Amino acid sequence: MKKISKLLLLLPLLAFFVACEYGIDITPAGKHSAEYADGTGSPGNNQGSGGAQAGVVTAAEWNDLDNWTFWTDLVNDTIYNTYPPYWKFYPKHRVAIRINHGANPVINAALELKKAEYSVWKARTDNLGRAEMWISLFQKTERISMSDYVLYIDGKAWTGELKSFDQGWNEISLSSAGENSNRVELAFVVDATGSMADELEFLKSDLQDVLDSVSKNNSSLSLFTGAVFYRDEGDEYVVKHSGFTAETATTIDYIGAQRADAGGDYPEAVHTALNTTLTELQWSEQARTRIAFLLLDAPPHYTTAVISSIHASLQLAAAKGIKIIPITASGIDKETEFLMRLMAMTTNGTYVFITNDSGVGNDHLQASVGEYQVELLNKLMVRLINKYTK
Numbered sequence: 001m002k003k004i005s006k007l008l009l010l011l012p013l014l015a016f017f018v019a020c021e022y023g024i025d026i027t028p029a030g031k032h033s034a035e036y037a038d039g040t041g042s043p044g045n046n047q048g049s050g051g052a053q054a055g056v057v058t059a060a061e062w063n064d065l066d067n068w069t070f071w072t073d074l075v076n077d078t079i080y081n082t083y084p085p086y087w088k089f090y091p092k093h094r095v096a097i098r099i100n101h102g103a104n105p106v107i108n109a110a111l112e113l114k115k116a117e118y119s120v121w122k123a124r125t126d127n128l129g130r131a132e133m134w135i136s137l138f139q140k141t142e143r144i145s146m147s148d149y150v151l152y153i154d155g156k157a158w159t160g161e162l163k164s165f166d167q168g169w170n171e172i173s174l175s176s177a178g179e180n181s182n183r184v185e186l187a188f189v190v191d192a193t194g195s196m197a198d199e200l201e202f203l204k205s206d207l208q209d210v211l212d213s214v215s216k217n218n219s220s221l222s223l224f225t226g227a228v229f230y231r232d233e234g235d236e237y238v239v240k241h242s243g244f245t246a247e248t249a250t251t252i253d254y255i256g257a258q259r260a261d262a263g264g265d266y267p268e269a270v271h272t273a274l275n276t277t278l279t280e281l282q283w284s285e286q287a288r289t290r291i292a293f294l295l296l297d298a299p300p301h302y303t304t305a306v307i308s309s310i311h312a313s314l315q316l317a318a319a320k321g322i323k324i325i326p327i328t329a330s331g332i333d334k335e336t337e338f339l340m341r342l343m344a345m346t347t348n349g350t351y352v353f354i355t356n357d358s359g360v361g362n363d364h365l366q367a368s369v370g371e372y373q374v375e376l377l378n379k380l381m382v383r384l385i386n387k388y389t390k
Helices: 006-022 068-076 194-217 248-256 270-280 304-320 334-346 377-387
Strands: 058-062 093-101 110-115 118-124 130-135 149-153 170-173 183-191 222-230 239-245 289-296 323-328 351-354
Touching: 058 377, 093 149, 110 130, 118 130, 118 304, 130 334, 183 194, 183 248, 183 270, 194 222, 194 248, 194 377, 222 248, 222 270, 239 248, 239 270, 270 289, 270 304, 289 334, 289 377, 304 323, 304 334, 323 334, 323 377, 334 351, 351 377
Parallel strands: 093 170, 183 222, 183 289, 289 323, 323 351
Antiparallel strands: 058 351, 093 130, 110 118, 110 149, 222 239
8 A cells, every 4th residue: 555544634634624714824834834825824715526625735846957056965965866876867967058049038949969970868948948958867977078969959050169067058049040839738647546536636626727727817828738647557547648639628627537546556657657648649849838747646667668668758758848847746755756856857847746734635755855935736836837838
């Protein structure tokens, strides 16, 4: 079993709602207060299809790319330095790119890093004109010479001097750029095994609220949404999905119809879900933003084949310009936390973790991060979508 009995959920939920009724502050010491939907310190009252409220689950964001010194210090610490090699990730040789045309970012530029004729890494610039490239990400290499590598932008070699991130950003100014697309693609990839039952109804309500908010407040964008739900081998299904659609209600209805069940052992079919998300959803060549939110509480199976599959999926996501933004629920361990953070940084994304502040679910792992802001999960997700689409 992944978690203790779901009956224990009743106690923290009861305490939470009593606290809300009588105005009791239950935010743990050392954390910022959650920013509730109505600004009053109480959760929102949007009801999802299962009756659970949106605006109850609390979470926080930590971006390792923006806190690179913290990350490098962390993985050099003897307590944490085994986690990246456990997953066979070696994010030491980072090459950060920022491309502008005049004062405007160049969006969706196709980038390729090559050594001679060998393709090392592919990526696309995001709405901020940024992209992350990696050298020897899946094989430990202590020293490299940046002079051996050439950056290609939309198929043309850049003649500037390429530098690794320890020397700063590669700031590139183009004399011309194509028109920017207003298409935004959002995928929600969700673990639907039994251990997610304590949080899934709240998460479903939050996802529905997120889609409502984004579709109503971003009328200038062409919004496409889809969803992927997964369990594990031997269950009723391994992966099922609803493809991208401009009808937000279709995705909302699909999410609302899902239930948590089965699973059994701790690991789940994360790698299969990633492959389905990247290869069976209709990601477009021309888009302003592509995000896959990955909500889960358990790692993939730990085999050589699965790890290789994850590596391949992350390379594909980066090449397509898809940011993977993991959202971890109660039940994950340290190995899983670090895998999710590695997924996020590899694809120019960010890491989100659910916190104990709401009382929903079993105990949540304390993330190995610096100071963070506790927010309502639905508001946090909307904030991230706005950040990566503006």
